[in-house]
Amino acid sequence: MEKEVNPHFEDFLFDWDQKFQFLVGGYGSSKSYHIALKLILKLLDEKRTALVIREVYDTHRDSTFSLFEEIVNDLGLDHVILCRTSPLMLKFHNGSRIIFKGLDKPAKLKSINNISIIWIEECSEVKYEGFKELLGRLRHPTLQLHMILSTNPVGQDNWTYRHFFKDDQNNRFILDDERLYKERTIAINDTYYHHSTAEDNLFLPVSYIKQLDELKEYDPDLYRIARKGHFGINGIRVLPQFEVQPHEDVMLAISNINRPLLRAGMDFGFVDSYNALIRLAVDHEKKYLYIYWEYYDRGKTDDVTVEDLKEFIETKELIKADNEQKTIAYFRKMGYNMVAAHKFQGSRLQYTKKIKRFKKIICSDSCKNTIYELQPLTYKTDKRGNIIEDEFQIDPHTFSAIWYALDDYEVTDLKEQPKERTRPNRDRRSMRRL
Known part of the structure; x- marks a missing residue:
């Protein structure tokens, strides 16, 4: 044959x-x-x-x-x-x-x-x-x-x-x-x-x-x-400016920021979703966001999670968290400095747009789960193939934690930058006299 x-x-x-x-x-x-x-x-x-x-x-x-x-x-x-x-x-x-x-x-x-x-x-x-x-x-x-x-x-x-x-x-x-x-x-x-x-x-x-x-x-x-015939990322990436760097380099960059903004945010989960707590730093002048520490776990009751994160009781760091009042009340009772982030109609879209305004998002290579969720994160699309700006192919818990951490921080949009001011009229008059 x-x-x-x-x-x-x-x-x-x-x-x-x-x-x-x-x-x-x-x-x-x-x-x-x-x-x-x-x-x-x-x-x-x-x-x-x-x-x-x-x-x-x-x-x-x-x-x-x-x-x-x-x-x-x-x-x-x-x-x-x-x-x-x-x-x-x-x-x-x-x-x-x-x-x-x-x-x-x-x-x-x-x-x-x-x-x-x-x-x-x-x-x-x-x-x-x-x-x-x-x-x-x-x-x-x-x-x-x-x-x-x-x-x-x-x-x-x-x-x-x-x-x-x-x-x-x-x-x-x-x-x-x-x-x-x-x-x-x-x-x-x-x-x-x-x-x-x-x-x-x-x-x-x-x-x-x-x-x-x-x-x-x-x-x-x-x-x-x-x-x-290559693997890759399918769809439109939500955070194309996301990059990973060695942990030591990230910490050194943070130490060199002039008056860095240090924040922590937490998304709650249990069985199907995860507890995600993120520490981050913002270089406001450069419009860089640094992610340098993460906690990511599920299936644990609140008393166990409180024990896992007890270093936050000692440091008294402010944690902005998902608006689950009962859970937040328990954490506060246990000595945590925790408050609810402000959620409103359309906040998912506004939070996403805010994070996208950073020129760079630099993540420590020690934050494995953040990298896993955010590096390949893509938008969902409708039946016509158009992206849905506040929905993603996965449920990124670390992204939600970052939203809450930066709840009251605004990244200046380049389109919103004020135009350069012209010289006052009196300067123009003095120029004519010269």
């Missing part, structure tokens, strides 16, 4: 050395096609049961299942591989099977046994809890286990990036994605990485690649994903 394949995927087709195989790339790179071909070749050679997963089961028929059907017919294997449509399944003459399931119907996963290979297509659409659940379904008494994950790159806040590359929030580093873009294939520990773009698919028409190139002119985010 002979089959023409794209050279960039040739080694991948027969490489089963690692447990995990993570394929990421741009549109039309042929990664899904070669994964399907790889599975067919493996299951023809060994009796196995493979599970193909998408977030929604109904999307299989016109995507993954259709791809397997195409390959079976193209290779003339329909006499040894039966493609069943109800339920979706491939049955091999040697007893191998490929089963299709969706995570929108998780109960149906429980009845499947002896799964030795799982392919998660468009894995970035699957929730992290679903990925962990599937790891538990990957088991066989004798066969080597494998999980293949494929996706177009999305935002760096997606679990696929945090799990397989970098997770700054938990100080976890596996691989710099920029290295993958250069080397194209890398094996690290028990994971094989593969990067591809449209150029790797020699069967693509030139017109399709040209269409992808045109994205650069009107949709740079989609161009990065579809054409370059």
